[in-house]
Amino acid sequence: MISREKRHNEVWFTEESTKHLRLSLRVTGELVRKETPYQSLLALETAEYGRMLVLDGAIQVTEKDEFCYHEMMAHVPLCSHPNPKKVLIVGGGDGGSLREAVKHESVEKAVLVDIDEEVIKTSREFFPTLSCAMDDPKAEIRPMDAMVYMKDHRGEFDVIIVDATDPVDMAAGLFQSPFYRDVWDALSDDGFMVTHIESPFTDAAIMVPAYRAMKEVFPSVHPYLGFMPTYPSGMWVYAIGSKRHDPSKPLREAPKGLKYYTSDVHRASFALPPFLVDMLENGEGVESHY
Structure with a gap:
């Protein structure tokens, strides 16, 4: 999920890990967004972890870790x-x-x-x-x-x-x-x-x-x-x-x-x-x- 924080005009990606737990990273750019024949694919630039690949809303990899x-x-x-x-x-x-x-x-x-x-x-x-x-x-x-x-x-x-x-x-x-x-x-x-x-x-x-x-x-x-x-x-x-x-x-x-x-x-x-x-x-x- 991508959202914009109005107070700072910042864009954030949030992974809903469970119904009680979320992880959010500030987004500095969107590289690609598409629906493949199998899943939703999203690639983002983040401020903290570099480029990040997301499939069906779940973080797969970031460049940093x-x-x-x-x-x-x-x-x-x-x-x-x-x-x-x-x-x-x-x-x-x-x-x-x-x-x-x-x-x-x-x-x-x-x-x-x-x-x-x-x-x-x-x-x-x-x-x-x-x-x-x-x-x-x-x-x-x-x-x-x-x-x-x-x-x-x-x-x-x-x-x-x-x-x-x-x-x-x-x-x-x-x-x-x-x-x-x-x-x-x-x-x-x-x-x-x-x-x-x-x-x-x-x-x-x-x-x-x-x-x-x-x-x-x-x-x-x-x-x-x-x-x-x-x-x-x-x-x-x-x-x-x-x-x-x-x-x-x-x-x-x-x-x-x-x-x-x-x-x-x-x-x-x-x-x-x-x-x-x-x-x-x-x-x-x-x-x-x-």
């Missing part, structure tokens, strides 16, 4: 896999996860599959710091349905990064066990999948079922924590489904020049506070805020 999310999505699985060569990114049309994946020397191919080509085009035009790897020789961009793509690529990928939007409308299925089974089938015998499962403070009613759905498919599921200032509550939970290996221990150093991820951060992110363990394992404190 996106590295916190993308580095934890990509480097945790890639640094703990013995030899990741092929990576699939489901969603992630802004290009941030792809940018991080191709930094790994072992990665020979990284495929980005996003159903909404307009997100890819907007990122190329207005978010060059995120989309900068889309023309990398290792990268392959596929604007199509990831479910269809995975069914044609069984057992092919060492790491699958599910960089989905919030689990509503067309993305709801990306947080359910039938989708995780498709991911399982597309992974190699020692593969990892990683996804975000939202915030324990605002999205526990989404987080816990998603975690349990992963456990229905993968023999080992490891949740871990990161910080994302412009996502609801700022505390963000990720989860890795593993066929064989323990992702909590990095096996190699990360690429140079990162701003959030280190091997120490990797190990520490798997140390969960008791309230979160209780919530994930026992459903303690879970209620919907929507």
